[in-house]
Amino acid sequence: MSVFGRLRPLLDTALDRTVVPGYTRIGYRLRQSGWADDLPQGALRGRTVLVTGANRGLGKAIAAGLAGLDATVLLTVRDRESGERARDEIVAESGADVRVAVCDVSDLGTVRAFAAELRTRVPRLDVLIHNAGLLPATRDETADGHEITLATHVLGPILLTERLSSMLAASDDPRVILMSSGGMYTQSLPVEDPEYRVGSYRGAVAYARTKRMQVAFTPILARRWADRHIRVYSMHPGWADTPGVASSLPGFRAVTGPLLRTPEEGADTAVWLAATKPAPPTGTFWHDRRPRPEHYLPWTRSSDVDRDLLWRYCATAVGLDRVD
Numbered sequence: 001m002s003v004f005g006r007l008r009p010l011l012d013t014a015l016d017r018t019v020v021p022g023y024t025r026i027g028y029r030l031r032q033s034g035w036a037d038d039l040p041q042g043a044l045r046g047r048t049v050l051v052t053g054a055n056r057g058l059g060k061a062i063a064a065g066l067a068g069l070d071a072t073v074l075l076t077v078r079d080r081e082s083g084e085r086a087r088d089e090i091v092a093e094s095g096a097d098v099r100v101a102v103c104d105v106s107d108l109g110t111v112r113a114f115a116a117e118l119r120t121r122v123p124r125l126d127v128l129i130h131n132a133g134l135l136p137a138t139r140d141e142t143a144d145g146h147e148i149t150l151a152t153h154v155l156g157p158i159l160l161t162e163r164l165s166s167m168l169a170a171s172d173d174p175r176v177i178l179m180s181s182g183g184m185y186t187q188s189l190p191v192e193d194p195e196y197r198v199g200s201y202r203g204a205v206a207y208a209r210t211k212r213m214q215v216a217f218t219p220i221l222a223r224r225w226a227d228r229h230i231r232v233y234s235m236h237p238g239w240a241d242t243p244g245v246a247s248s249l250p251g252f253r254a255v256t257g258p259l260l261r262t263p264e265e266g267a268d269t270a271v272w273l274a275a276t277k278p279a280p281p282t283g284t285f286w287h288d289r290r291p292r293p294e295h296y297l298p299w300t301r302s303s304d305v306d307r308d309l310l311w312r313y314c315a316t317a318v319g320l321d322r323v324d
């Protein structure tokens, strides 16, 4: 192995710790040059994958990447028309079987109905990617009374996975992927205030707290569905130039502009986690095709007791052990 090859893991870790180079396209390009395990053509032929928030940004790029590996893709969107536009573009590029499904993942009743309907027409689901996300300007609640980022990033994905778990269990290699964010490194678990009712509301904090929850719950979800052989991963994409970043973080985009990753670069690890063989260990957190630490700042750590308390809150909120 060349000297550069031997130094590569050290370089990768240094990129991760220094954030800006690692999260931008600089980190992606440097790491990518060392990836020996490119996915073979047709890696997902015969597999069915569902991607939420797939009409634009990273979700659309993930869906296109999966379609490029010949998966059957269920683009799951809030707005059918923009979903159909995305589908037409992906089909024109890949020729894959891409279908549009409509579900607002923040609305628990809608999620239950969507999952029930999907179970009647799709016998097996191989990969479920929870990509839908938002960074709201002001505090908003869903019809169920949950703060919007908690509902979209945590409650909806837990409920949707649970309700599709029989379809996932029908696969010989089922995988679930939660799209978190490097922003989660700045926050601890909001054990005392999961619905962000206390203090002045900041969308970026709500966003980072719920992205932290996704990562903290990944091992719990992995254990929950282990008897069905469902593997669960969380990941962060770095910083990619998407419509969401343009509308929610215009100042950030103006500063980082040319260094931002393309949506395809941000989508890469999700596509890789969906398709690489053998499947990586369940319950793990990833960025740029490598497992990553869950904490860099000591004050973001929580006890197992606190994590389990917050998990119980969310499991109860979605009625996890209820059958209806």
Ligand SMILES: NC(=O)c1ccc[n+]([C@@H]2O[C@H](COP(=O)([O-])OP(=O)(O)OC[C@H]3O[C@@H](n4cnc5c(N)ncnc54)[C@H](OP(=O)(O)O)[C@@H]3O)[C@@H](O)[C@H]2O)c1
Residues within 6 Å of the ligand: 052, 053, 054, 055, 056, 057, 058, 059, 076, 077, 078, 079, 082, 103, 104, 105, 106, 107, 131, 132, 133, 134, 152, 179, 180, 181, 182, 183, 236, 237, 238, 239, 240, 241, 242, 243, 244, 245, 266
């Ligand atoms: N871009 C980045 O640098 C970056 C960094 C870290 C993490 N992420 C994460 O990556 C994911 C995608 O981000 P993006 O940058 O591509 O954002 P984006 O351009 O804003 O796309 C977000 C997608 O989520 C959908 N969505 C939002 N709320 C939904 C709901 N309740 N039900 C169903 N779909 C919903 C949106 O649908 P509509 O079109 O209907 O609004 C849209 O398709 C998010 O989870 C985000 O937190 C992105």
